[in-house]
Amino acid sequence: MPDPNPAALDFLMTRRSRPAKTLTTPVPDKATLETLLVAAGRTPDHGKLxxxxxIVLTAGVMPRLAEAxxxxxxxxxxxPDQIAKGRSQFDQGNLAVVVVEVQKPSEKIPALEQTYSAGAVCLALLNAALASGWxxxxxxxxxSHDRVFMRDTLGLxxxxxxxxxxHIGTETSTPPDRPRPELSSITTWVDT
Structure with missing residues (x-):
């Protein structure tokens, strides 16, 4: 029989991202953030690539990123509305972690699996922060998709x-849950 972890399952069944515009200070200190990053680094990673x-972005860099x-x-x-939306996360942000996908040459691990792993790191970091009460x-x-911004502003x-x-911080309000997919509409059972 498996050894269940009801608290972890309850967290996963009820987790909800917090809108970035509702996050404020305080933010995790360096030691706390490092713990969250270590947790995120435990993500599945075929081939240990x-x-x-x-890249940790603190409050001091946010005005420069908003202007960029x-x-x-x-x-x-x-x-102008697209620009305003793009810059708002920096205008309003106090702490953000840029998860950078780093494609590495591999004969065994396709590039797409590396992309999946980077996405999994994003979710792992998000969940680690939420599970820690942030x-x-x-x-x-x-x-996030503009090559010039990535290169010139973040040095990618x-x-x-x-x-x-x-984005990680102290939530100012708890959002209502949002509609979730109906399991029967997204699941196919294959028995034979």
Missing amino acids: EPWRF TQTRGVALGLD GANWLSGWI GDHERIAGLI
Whole structure:
């Protein structure tokens, strides 16, 4: 018989991201954040490639990132609302972790599996923060897919890209649960 962990299962059945705009200070200190990063690093990783790394963004860098987002959005000719949405996570942010996918050459592990692992790190970090009592949200948006922003603003190499920005802080309000998929509509049972 398996040895159940009811508290962990209850957490997973009730977990809910907190909107980034509702997060405020205090944020985790360095030691606390390092614990969350270690937990995230326990993500499944075929071939032990570690196809990801972290960039921690603290409050002091947020204004520079907001301005860089504004400048890049204008250069791309984006709609002002798109630009505002892209920069708002930095205008309002106090702590975020950029999970960077780092593609590594491998004859055994396809690039797509490395992408899956980087996405799993995002969810693991999000869940570690939530399980520790912090509010957290996984964001992306147009800046996460813009090669110039990744290179010039965050220093990413050509073999790297943003998998997600995980904002962590103290929640100011608990959001209502959102509709979840109906299990029968997303599950196929194969018996023979």
